[in-house]
Amino acid sequence: MSGRVVFPNKLLPYLLLAPQLAITAVFFYWPASQALKQSMQREDPFGLQTTFVGLANFRRVLADPNYLNSVKVTAVFSLSTAFLALALALPLAVMAEKVVRGKGIYRTLLIWPYAVAPAIAGMLWLFLFNPAMGTFSYLLRANGVAWDPLLKDGQAMGLVVAAAAWKQISYNFLFFVAGLQAIPRSLIEAAAIDGASGPKRFWTIVFPLLAPTTFFLLVVNTVYAFFDTFGVIHAVTQGGPGKATETLVYKVYNDGFVNLQLGSSAAQSVILMGVVILLTAIQFRYVERKVHYG
Amino acid sequence: MAEVDLKAVRKRYPNGMEAVKGVSIAIPDKALCVLVGPSGCGKSTLLRMVAGLETISEGEISIEGRVVNQVSPTDRDIAMVFQNYALYPHMKVYDNMAYGLRNRGTPKAEIDRRVREAAATLELGHLLDRRPRELSGGQRQRVAMGRAIVRQPKVFLFDEPLSNLDAKLRGQMRVEIKRLQRELGVTSLYVTHDQLEAMTLADLLVVMNAGEVEQAGDPLEIYEKPASIFVAGFIGAPPMNLIDPASAELSGPIPAGAAKLGFRPEDAILDGFASEGGLKIRAILDGVEPVGAESYLHAHAPAGGARMIVRTAGRARMEPGTELEIRAPAEKLHWFDAAGRRI
Structure with a gap:
């Protein structure tokens, strides 16, 4: 029981927690409950009447080919962004480790x-x-590439993926550098003496030892690509051309605030919330039982 | 014939610090050479230079007659046991041992045979499927040894391999390392700061201090004829007593230029007579350290205050403050000049 603080006043601990609880309540629980409520209602065009429709919004959303397209776009976008951000950050971190002068x-x-x-x-x-x-x-055009992301799906997707990944590289870089520093030098030296060449040393010793970091970053990057890339997409393509870069988050915004289909938008955001909870659970489960080597 | 030859080897760091200042050692084939010295004396740096993990600023290191200054650690055909064992944490014991062989393209059946053979020698047979974190310190140490053995290298390098073990295990492993090294007949270089380990293991003992070799040779010879005050104080536990010749009564000639006089705790006699030409000094007892079979008396000389340790057999029952008369026979005295060199 040591280390347990007993407050003299029974109210004090609740008061100390109150600001944080209030913020969470106002900015998360309340909007979340609103979304949950709205997702089961239908509003008339003039916003005068709402009717309870049960799960009808969900049924419609899940049957909507546009929504399914958005799921596919999100999957492609998120995986590409996460992969690209990780694949570029790792070599950068490895090289930055090798720099002797001006490392900082x-x-x-x-x-x-x-x-x-x-x-x-x-x-x-x-x-x-x-x-x-x-x-x-x-x-690009001077070199014979017909570059036009405003018209071509693939190029638009490439552009948003590049912009989103570019921003995340730094974050991944930081974690990879920390991960690399945690690998004891003597292991690398032992591998060198054991006859492993540079690349072989990397793939058989360094990379497996970085696995916990890589997995953590994979989850974080996927979550980032899912939810934090609204700004990038909004600035670069606005979901276009057509719906080629309309991710789930962007569609929630579009349907709710542009097309004013509040019920559908709310249902989508509830689905998204489920996805966040799932991803966070995976992440927490992972962080709690972080792979312990050595 | 894998002899290892170091010729005037120097290590200078970019900041100007010189860690190794011109060391020459010739290790004969199949010999176990121990580098011993206090921390920071450059012994580990020297070992890492032989391994190829540190560049050589000046001088030459050759293995089996081939200069290896520019050869990578991979191609030196050496195996090293690290202080922290450096086992690959994500690999099973078997793979830890097989890794070096796989990298060199050894056939699978041959790898399997060698790993199992080494595991049997080191009594690791039942642990091959474990990962390093599931092993005790002593077992990890054995795996590290096994990893070195399976490679059948020309040279073994040991970097304080026993310093993370408890005293009992350390004693066992010391004997085992010596036995293995004899059996395999592999030239070895062993770094330690433990003088007991150094004395018991070495065929060739090299005492280092501040980047230089203080003395090299047969361990017992070094014990009996330390070349300097540093060696006299470092080799032997408890260390040699060093006093000012003027503070003692000496019957017999004092060598010219003598500035310090040394005698080992076990050569001191408390009662009885020292031989002709011996030393006699009065001292006050500070305390008794009984270790069982023998006792160490800590005392200081009233004149000059020099501290001394005397070993006596059995259990000495004496009160601190008792006045002692310490004698040592003439043939057991060590004389040093003002520069600390043996006369």
């Missing part, structure tokens, strides 16, 4: 993009690759 400067510079807001990151990429005025668009 390299690291700082590589971490900076994380400080850029998603919408700004999107705008940066938009300007660079805008078919009308982008520098890279000019270079």
